[in-house]
Amino acid sequence: MLQNEPKAPYVRNRDSAFTVMMDVVVALLPLYFMAFYFYGLRALMLGLASVAAAVISDLACVLLEGKRPYPRDISSVVTGMILPLMMSAATPYYVVVSASVFAIVLVKHVFGGVGQSAFNPAAAGFAFAAACWPSQVFSYPAPFSSPAPFGAITEGLASGPAWSLFQGGVPTNDILDLLLGKFLGPMGLTNILVLATCLFYLLFRGAIGWQAPAAFFGIMVVAMMLFPRIPESGPMSLVYESTAGMWIFGGIFMLNEPGTLPKRSSSRIAYGALAAIFTILFQRFGRVEQTFAFALLLTNVFGFTFDRYSERLLRRLRRVYLATRTKLSEKKSAQRA
């Protein structure tokens, strides 16, 4: 039996790990176009720097572990692309580079590289950056002020509607600007319409399952409507929260990262629900402006346990089902006899 002889099913699905990751990259590209449209060349340069740092540190870690590097494995490119979109366009380069190096080296490769990783690297990277440099990460330039592509940007920075939501006040932007994404906010995720198209693209391509986002967005929308944290009516607070907040972008890209998501569909629903609950709690009692990344890190802890409990529940259900079925068939054969 030769080693590289093809094994049992000799017809295989056309999708490969490369195409699955490319779906996510393609879904991220419109966000980069939007960031380029709002903030000019600097947005693309930040993305490039982050991706380069992620790929180089990933390569270094793989070589350090003594494995052969594999060019078609682009999971670090995905992490590198997700990170700068959450930060403001004026963040200095060292912030983005160190966040992606932290994400790849200390979160992804310590817990085992591409496959099952304990934490979502992009969320951990952003949480690290938000913990280290809150002023640089959360101060946003005005949308069409086209900040200088290189070098640090100090003037023309202000805090956007997310900050007023964090303080509990009603943001002053009008609704049309909020919906079109023309307000001071993170680089790539201000326009929720583009995000919705990305979600449907990923769902259609099958790159992500529908269970986790459905549970997550369902509970979040209900919570925003029923318990607004700003003195506004339900739907209005939902509009403010969804446009200014980061949880829609997180619910699409970071929540469904294949490594940390549980595998069973029932445990995915529980995982999405828990992520929503933690996001709401962190929003209410958090001390940081965008708290989705921190809430997601806490839910990643329970990814594996949901799978184990759903497995245990399923085994018990199956035993009950088999018992009833045998009883049923015995009763039927008894009738017939």
Added chain:
Amino acid sequence: MQPEQNSVKKNLRKELDLIFVKNPVLVTGLALAPAVVGGFTVKNGLGLSLVFGMVTIPVLVLASFLGMLSPKVPQYVRTIAYVVLAALMLIPARMLASGIAPNLFDSLGMYFSAMALNTVWLIRAPLCQEKKPQWALWEGVCQTLGVSVCILAVSAVRELLSYGTFWGNPTFLSVKFPAMAYAFGGFIVVGVTAAVLRWGIDRVHDIARLAQRQQQKWRVER
């Protein structure tokens, strides 16, 4: 005299392992708590290791003396004696610390005195009861060296990363990571240093095994 000489050298050698191979903090992970959060500057690190030394060495020596008591005395009485001695040793440690750096105690806060109750002597004291006093003293010194090497290394790395300074005066580092001063930075830095230490020990063991095999080959050829 020869066997006696050997056992002394062997005993000396065994204790020296405590510094690197069996480092109490990084490898066995004993006195982790203050090392993780307390030591975010080298000054704090020095203060912590000082307190550790001032507390552990007398307790271990006392343990070797109390070992000679009759076994009728229950174990918890000895433990209480160790704890009272550890508490009393805090006062001279405190004076020594304020002698070295005036505001050392304020920046450390409760970790200074929390170091008195660390798990190193809590676990090693009953074992030292069967030892002779000079070996207990030697083990205390080695434990302190091991812990202080680790705490100083970790706090140096954390200070360089978070404030870009070393013992207060700024250094070449321009990029600062203020978060390394917080608890999670401490955990990560201690974790990474523990991994680097283990990686280094593995490399040393590989080289030693290679050298040994090389020697055997020469002896065979001769």
Added chain:
Amino acid sequence: MNTLIGLFTLLLTALVLENAIFSRALDVTALLVIPFGKKGIWLFGLILTGITATASLIAGILNPVMSSWENVQYLRPVVYIVVLAALYGVTCLVLNWRKKDWFHDYNTVLTMAFFNCAVYGAMALTVYSGFNWLESLVYGLGLGLSFLLAAFLLEQGRRCMGICNIPKAFRGLPAELVYVGLVSLSLYGLVGHQLAA
């Protein structure tokens, strides 16, 4: 009524915000390293909660008394530790007299639970935040429960790390340390700043 709510929020802050392990790294050794056996860690946690609650209650009572002495900064840690030793002596006597066999089995767990940084931290923090005796009791209870919360989170982590192929250098203690570090990073979102030591 509002004191009840105040106490409940104090309990929650002690449980999550000023977590014994994640924000203050007080009793990491017992959590990570010492093998308590399958269910031993929960028993240790319960004993620890009881001890921290009573210790910080006593500290809460002693604080006004001690604040009148002259160089109180020097004497306070000594007094706390001596009080702790006395408490340990009393419990050992009572247990030795009543439940001899239980005491024989769980002697090491008891000594580990009594003399560790979490208990001392609880007593010292009551002084810093100026609690009266009831608040310090609730605060001690919260710190003990936060140890149990940390033990639960780490238990999930250990299972998950069981199946990741962690590089050889990080297996065991280093990976758990980085794991606890990342969980405390996630709780940093609630804390937002460096806690007063």
Added chain:
Amino acid sequence: MAGNFTRGIILEQRKEPALRRKLRTFLNANYAGMLFDSDLPYDGAALSGEQIIELAKLARIVDERDGVFLHEKLEKARQMKIEVVVGDAIDDEPYVSSQMNPLLFMQKETGEGLRLAAKAVGNPKIYFAIYKNLSDMDLKTKLPKDIDGVEIRRIHGRYPAEFRTMDDFDSDGPTVMIGVCSLIHLYRAVYEHRIQSTCFVTVAGGCVANPMNLEVSIGMTPTHLFERCGLAEDPGYVVIGGSMTGEICEDPDNYPVGTMSRAVLALRDEEKKRRYRCIGCGRCAEVCPENLTPFYINRYIELEKYQELAFYDIHRCIGCGTCSYICPAKIDIAENIKLAVAELRRRRRQKEGD
């Protein structure tokens, strides 16, 4: 129509050139039509149930569905008072049509064979079962409503369909499923007293010039079959059995084709072996028909932790190969599970041994 919501994968069947072509014979001359001598009459109507089973025993007919002797199966069905006998023509694996083709082109024999089998069991209800894959567009041959008066029931849903057809007929009562080819041999055993010396095989695959279904005498080797059907190019590897659950035949010149080998496939070695690592996407858990989680099973097998596998129900794996099919990292999960099950059995036997 409940079948459409089953778990599994939608496969393009690639059956077409072989299914439409007529069934041809390719027999070894020296033992083509051996007969057995028995004084029972040559007419099926005059025989009783036991006599039919006796004839099946003499003809040594093997049911190609599960390798059981046909007379044993009929005997057991007789004792258990089976109510439904189903002629199984379910070819749910791509390229394979070695049961559907004989059913379509030898309708008289199969229909009469099924009635004989029913008579042997005590005239219960009889059906034929054919698998109708969702992507039906590439099946150009029009499937008739009934064969020789016996109603055809279509099995819907995704691959694998073989293991859940019993549940479809459960509503009518306890069922037994008999392969269509063995029914043909039963007809010949009763009306011509012929021993079963042939089996029905599909010769197909990427490298075969004109794929077709053949009635081949047992013991023929794949090289003969390829010479009979013509090879367009040199095959990368030869597979005996279905394209999803078959085995590689290392030595096509000497491997004898038996009743259980449904198909002989000559497949091209398309893309070079890419070496991806598992990204933990969980598609194998969504697709597994037995509702297992192959991700954790595969991960524990790679880490050699065999005691955890019982918790993840590795013994319930039916080896259908859907997890390996869907896996984007091209990891052979089904193969790992097969080896792990063998390893666990070896360890259990070892433990019982000492």
